[in-house]
Amino acid sequence: MPVIEVENLVKTYNGVRAVDGVSFTVEEGEIFGIVGPNGAGKTTTVESVEGLRHPDQGVIRVLGLDPIRDRYELTERVGAQLQESRLQDKIEVGEVLDLYASFYRNPADWRGLVDRLGLGGKVDARYGDLSGGQKQRLSVALALVGSPEIAVLDELTTGLDPQARRSTWDTIEQIRDDGVTVVLVTHFMEEAERLCDRIMVVDHGRVVAIDTASALMDRLGSEQRLRFRPSAPVADADLLGLPEVVAVDHRGPQVVVTGSGNVVQAVTALLTKHEVVAEDLRIEQRSLEEAYLALTDTPEATNEGEER
């Protein structure tokens, strides 16, 4: 059963269509990822779902509610973590959780929440003294303190070191295990691949694809790439003669063979026949990152988090 339904969402800023006809549904209990280049309209989309922005066109239903008209009820049932939002430097972790818990009619037990999020020892710490990862986890805690049915998390792990990022991922999986539907805006493909049941790719305000990570990767075909250093020279023509091989490339002493099907077996068999050993053999599969880059027309994934 869908808990979020968005139909033909349009939002224009200064004559530019930041969101240009986006439609999608989010099912109860899933982790739904939204990925796309900066300025693709990700944040505008989720902030419209949260009722923070008034769309120019389109219909949004969240738990059957209209985010603008049923604002109050929505805030009770949807928890939000906003991009680039901070708290007062001198407020203590326990104080802010206690304060935010008091806003909701069915608050979660915030002490249990901080323990689970690994902030148990930080209840008396001031916000300004927390590390980046701790601030983000507090932000997740605040999004959950009202016992929401849906949590919308916008660029949760931007600016975190890899270790903090991974522990935040564990947190998100825990949230889902508790039955909360999660909408996750990210630009880390690794994060989307690891966490999301389905991923929506947006670019220039439009939906490019909505699918599982593996289905998105399959769209690229089942190409594989072998990279090795031959112990003796191998003629390109011999390799290209194999029906499985599509391309042969040289990177210094390394040979890079791209192909499909049983390309790995075919190439190793050929090498054995020629009594050549493939040293440092590595087999690379197409990643979600490549699928993403193929779907969007960005030259490469960026790491900055600015978006309107």
Next chain:
Amino acid sequence: MAATMKLTRAESRLFLRDPIALFFGLVFPGLLLLALGLFFPGFDEQTADLAGKRYIDVYSPMALALGLATLGLVTLPPILGTYRQFGILRRLRTTPVHPARLLLAQLWVHGAVAVIAAAIAVIVAVTAFDVPFPERPVWFVLAFVLAAASVFAIGLLVGARARTTVSGQAIGMAIYFPMLFFAGMWIPRTIMPDGLRTVSDLTPLGSAVQAIEDAWFGATPSATNLLVMLAYTVVVGFVAVRVFRWE
């Protein structure tokens, strides 16, 4: 209502954790009177400079007005700028509590600090320098409340649009010093040329100083002074609410 109280408690704690705001907002008016009285020769003697009044009598109401201006124009706007810059107001919009409650909490906190600061200044004036206890207490309180309301309305207007801490500070200061000048901080109203005093009467702080001084020394504050403060409160307050930006 419960949310406003919780927010007011939280914001009070934050105010108490800010030593600079605490010093200038809470103790500075009283401390200034004490320092002037102790170190400025003849400060508590009648003088021809002020047409027979004592400096301390003129500066006691001024100290109260100074405290209000500091809270309303120096402390309040940067806080609102910070809350907008950090996205705290925006964050509140995603909860069942409207961010207007946070503004209300700030006004309560600043109002409470203003009252305590004024009480300290009055106690200093009365106990250390033989200034009489305010002789028309009801008028005195009314004048003070209107003064606070008009100055806070201006601070709220500055804070309504300030995008950052720094812009809140800059705009607040740009209003603070001229207001203090027209209120008689450097040229007491008693010896202001007529033209300047007329301008002073038209500023909320100038009217505040006069109304508070009148009530303190036994006179009924003039309707003009009270109406000027009321007008600023209503008009500026209305504009502030209308133009307020949550993000």
